[in-house]
Amino acid sequence: MLSWEFPPRTVGGIAAHLFNLSRELVKLGVDTHIVTCDFPGAPESEVVNGAHVLRVDSYKTPSPDFATWDSLMNVNMQKETAALISSLSGQVDIIHAHDWLVANAALGLKHVFRIPLAATMHSTEIGRRNGLHTDYERMIHQTENWLAHESWRVVCCSQYMSGQVRWAYGLSRDRVTVIPNGVDVSVYEEEFDRAEFRKRFAWPEEKIVLFVGRLVYEKGVQTLISAIPKVLSRVNAKFVVVGEGGMKDSLMRQVANMRLAHKIMFTGFLDEESLRKLYQIADVCVVPSLYEPFGITALEAMAAKTPLVASNTGGLSEIVEHDKTGTKIFAGNADSVAWGITRVLLDPGYANWIKLNAYQKTLEVYDWAKIAKQTKEYYEQILKEYDGGSWKPT
Amino acid sequence: MRVILFTWEFPPRIAGQLAYYVNRLAVELIKKNVDVYVVTYNNSWIGFHQGADGIKAYRISDKVQPQINVLTWMLSLNQEAERVAADIYYSMKHEVNLIDAHDWHFIPAAVTLKRALKIPFVYSIDSIEPHRSRNSGAPLSSSIRSMESLGISEAARIIVKSEWMKQELKRYYNAPDNVIEVVSPDSESWIDGILATYQKRLEVPAS
Numbered sequence: 310m311l312s313w314e315f316p317p318r319t320v321g322g323i324a325a326h327l328f329n330l331s332r333e334l335v336k337l338g339v340d341t342h343i344v345t346c347d348f349p350g351a352p353e354s355e356v357v358n359g360a361h362v363l364r365v366d367s368y369k370t371p372s373p374d375f376a377t378w379d380s381l382m383n384v385n386m387q388k389e390t391a392a393l394i395s396s397l398s399g400q401v402d403i404i405h406a407h408d409w410l411v412a413n414a415a416l417g418l419k420h421v422f423r424i425p426l427a428a429t430m431h432s433t434e435i436g437r438r439n440g441l442h443t444d445y446e447r448m449i450h451q452t453e454n455w456l457a458h459e460s461w462r463v464v465c466c467s468q469y470m471s472g473q474v475r476w477a478y479g480l481s482r483d484r485v486t487v488i489p490n491g492v493d494v495s496v497y498e499e500e501f502d503r504a505e506f507r508k509r510f511a512w513p514e515e516k517i518v519l520f521v522g523r524l525v526y527e528k529g530v531q532t533l534i535s536a537i538p539k540v541l542s543r544v545n546a547k548f549v550v551v552g553e554g555g556m557k558d559s560l561m562r563q564v565a566n567m568r569l570a571h572k573i574m575f576t577g578f579l580d581e582e583s584l585r586k587l588y589q590i591a592d593v594c595v596v597p598s599l600y601e602p603f604g605i606t607a608l609e610a611m612a613a614k615t616p617l618v619a620s621n622t623g624g625l626s627e628i629v630e631h632d633k634t635g636t637k638i639f640a641g642n643a644d645s646v647a648w649g650i651t652r653v654l655l656d657p658g659y660a661n662w663i664k665l666n667a668y669q670k671t672l673e674v675y676d677w678a679k680i681a682k683q684t685k686e687y688y689e690q691i692l693k694e695y696d697g698g699s700w701k702p703t
Numbered sequence: 704m705r706v707i708l709f710t711w712e713f714p715p716r717i718a719g720q721l722a723y724y725v726n727r728l729a730v731e732l733i734k735k736n737v738d739v740y741v742v743t744y745n746n747s748w749i750g751f752h753q754g755a756d757g758i759k760a761y762r763i764s765d766k767v768q769p770q771i772n773v774l775t776w777m778l779s780l781n782q783e784a785e786r787v788a789a790d791i792y793y794s795m796k797h798e799v800n801l802i803d804a805h806d807w808h809f810i811p812a813a814v815t816l817k818r819a820l821k822i823p824f825v826y827s828i829d830s831i832e833p834h835r836s837r838n839s840g841a842p843l844s845s846s847i848r849s850m851e852s853l854g855i856s857e858a859a860r861i862i863v864k865s866e867w868m869k870q871e872l873k874r875y876y877n878a879p880d881n882v883i884e885v886v887s888p889d890s891e892s893w894i895d896g897i898l899a900t901y902q903k904r905l906e907v908p909a910s
Contacts, residue, residue, distance in 0.1 A: 371842040380778040391818035420786035444769040451767040
């Protein structure tokens, strides 16, 4: 597997995805090698939960911009992966690329070794930017397009992303496989002094409403803030907002103008342990996104047994079933957000029902072991087609 | 002997004089019974063509457009160069003896093919970035320099056209003396000099 990030190098969600997926693939007997970028203090080569990790020089000479850096990093990644595959006597069955950031390296290796290429598209440039506006964005889009077409079959993490990928790159339905993201429930099971930890965020009489995400427009945090007065008119609550982003200053101004500064807490980035605990003590977790390819925070809340209120949008709408595994709200509608939150906070029986159903669903659908099994089946299907074709070298 | 020539310009696509040089090289090598394949770039004339002169040329094209600079452009084209070189390799039953890469453009592909398929490469240098950019330290220029540097450290042999260029390579890149061959295109023994360099490479087991 090729990825530009793997722990401890964590930029977005791909690092955690690979960390969990590789661990479970190893358990299924898949000899997994991960080639990724180097990181200060991390060894060049190590075994993590049975997977072999190789960290390559991520190219540190000054380069003009991010995309050019990425192209140069791919030169090193390809060179080192070629040497790795040669050292394994070419006994590599699948090259699995994660996102366009490793497209160049993966594409060349596919042809040089004639090994089938698998690709997971975690998101798309056209979705991230809500359109294509510059040559820079168009170049990345075309690189994704190239990767999508050269890969045997593309993996997407939701039906919503599958639709977007098929539309954006003109792929037929049989070229896309949907395998969801996963969540590790065991990390939410450790014991701690809840009352003591809770004091850091709210008074004992306040309910905790949690938001986790980048503070950017598409995450809908501004809608949540607009909903606060309506919620407070019915129930005493503290709104805890975890994350950073370009909108932070304007959101804080919005809160001050509403005279609500005492009812909302911006924590900024939070360490993983505190965040895990926070999920467990929160009375409700809100995901009010306007755009969401998957919605990993919703899964985290479900795994932590936190009742969930989420927008009916993108991948989120597939994770959450209304009145069963969560409460669905209209994206961008503050009244709807307030309705969802008060419904959960004022009806403990209902809250308990949705949170237990949601937890059960994480075990049934979003379990990494099951996801790894589906991934292995996806590999096996590719290999079956590959073995029957004439492209395979003799 | 079967040799693949990598060049970013080849007739009818002419950017500088390198196109003419590589064309002449291919013609002369064929006369010496070398099986020559040219892998080059052309966005309007695509695919395989064998001319009356016997040159077998594969013209690759852009898979990603637009591009933001010459580096992102070349580095994405390198994957196509690898694809075509690998196709030649597999259809020729793994018998490709050498790659001759002209200037930096397809150095990353040559390096990967060396590591993956054990095909050694010769780096033929027509010009270098410190001259083209007047030794600019700008990020784009230094990134191109790093590609040339990669070629110099990974190539089995380096061919330059003058003693002056040899000295410049030593000056800018600390290139080791014993891997650089000076073969003047003006001399009578030009093609024999090139062939001798290729042969020299073939005597050494591929690393």
